[in-house]
């Protein structure tokens with residue numbers, strides 16, 4: 001009886017100790033064998049993917065499975081390939097500095113291809129930046145979607161829509177990745193968000209709003225905030241007409257912006273990348289009232305320090 005009581009106390013203590021180290025609720029399952037309490041599972045989501053295997057030595061996963069860790073993968077980056085499926089496979093799977101973890105083809109019954117294991121770096125992001133993080137190849141998973149990209153028509157870019165089955169595949173895959181790595185909604189981004197001066201993908205035809213509303217994927221503003229900020233907007237008045245204030249707001253959300261205080265070419269490209277993501281109906285690189293209001297609404301929702 002005394003032993004059982006001690007075991008109970010020990011199990012309770014373990015629960016308290018393990019819970020203290022993390023803000024997340026952690027379930028501790030225990031098993032009692034001959035007066036010894038074994039932790040069978042600290043967190044149902046916790047698992048080992050790769051580990052050393054040494055002939056002649058035992059490497060145990062059971063003794064001290066630590067909860068003091070987080071995932072290396074922090075970002076999910078969306079792309080389109082520009083090329084058709086066979087060419088995309090050739091480019092992404094050959095030896096060289098271009099690859100991606102996943103590839104979604106343009107045929108409805110094709111499988112979703114995994115080209116690079118999730119625990120390895122793929123080379124899809126290039127020189128990149130998001131909210132203080134650089135070289136996002138180190139910390140991201142990349143999804144490439146077969147889509148021809150854009151055509152130039154009278155100086156404007158006309159993008160090709162994604163197919164319905166591609167959108168559904170992207171949604172299912174993204175949701176699964178986001179859940180497994182607990183990726184922050186603001187870290188689900190496009191290539192043009194993290195490299196706005198040189199990249200256009202996945203472009204304004206990518207259904208960011210639908211992914212958010214239908215599948216709870218990524219970040220999106222609340223309409224009530226957008227209209228509230230819009231009602232405050234006074235044209236030709238500081239801070240609404242200030243390039244510096246706009247650049248600071250873009251930087252606060254995540255973009256790499258040089259705080260030049262001018263409506264220069266780079267700032268225009270970054271605003272256009274922002275619009276492709278959050279106001280695809282009109283992506284002209286102009287910091288108009290609606291763009292300003294959406295940016296403020298996003299910063300209020302995701303970037304305000306509480």
Ligand SMILES: [Zn+2]
Pocket residue numbers: 078079080124191199201
């Ligand atoms: Zn890309």
